[in-house]
Amino acid sequence: MLIGITGTPGTGKTSVTKLLEEEPYYQVIHLNELIKDEKLYSEVDAERDCVVADMDMVYDRILELQDKSYTVTIVDSHLSHHIADIVIVLRTDPAVLKERLEKRNYSEEKVKENLEAEALDIILAEAVEWCEKVFEINTTEESAEKTLKNIMRIIGGLRNGNTGELEEEFRPGSVDWCDYLFD
C-alpha cells in the first residue's frame, strides 16, 4: 500500500514521518531529499529557491524504491499527492504556520506564498481532484505524536477495509482558514 503524506511546507510532514519510520512495517521515503540527492528535477528556480521536480522521473523512482516486504510505503512530500492514490493532508492554521516558516529564514515572499497556499486549500483541492481517498488532519493544536497516532489509525482502517468513521472524522474540507485571507 502506497500512502502520501502531503500538505503545505511546515505543516509537519517530515516531523511526523520521522516518527513513523521508527515503527515496524513502515517504509518511509522522504521525497524532497530524494529529489535533491538524485537530481530528479528538470530546473532550478534560483529566484524562488527551489527545484522543479520531474514528476515522471520521480514516479518511476518511487516504484523502484517501493519495498513490498513492508506493509505500507509512506511518501513524505508536498508533492506526494501527485503520486499516491491515497493521501493524508496535514493542515496548520496559517497564523501558526507563519511562525514555523519564519524560523526557517524563508524570504518574506516565500512565507507569504506558502501561507496563501495553505489558506486557499491549494494542496487539499489538488488531492481531492487527483486522488482516490483523501483524509485531512488539522495538526495546529496537536503534538507530532498525536498526529502520528491519527495517521496510524487511518492506515489501520485502510488495511482492514473499514474507513467509514475515519472518513467522517478526517473529512477533507473540515478545516477553514478563510478568516486568514480577510484579516
Ligand SMILES: Nc1ncnc2c1ncn2[C@@H]1O[C@H](COP(=O)(O)OP(=O)(O)OP(=O)(O)O)[C@@H](O)[C@H]1O
Ligand atoms: N504538531 C506538530 N506536528 C509537526 N510539527 C510540529 C508540530 N508542532 C510544531 N511543529 C514544528 O513544525 C515544524 C514542521 O516542520 P517539518 O519539516 O516537519 O514540516 P514539513 O511539512 O515536512 O515541511 P517541508 O514540506 O518543508 O519538508 C518543525 O519545526 C516541528 O518541530
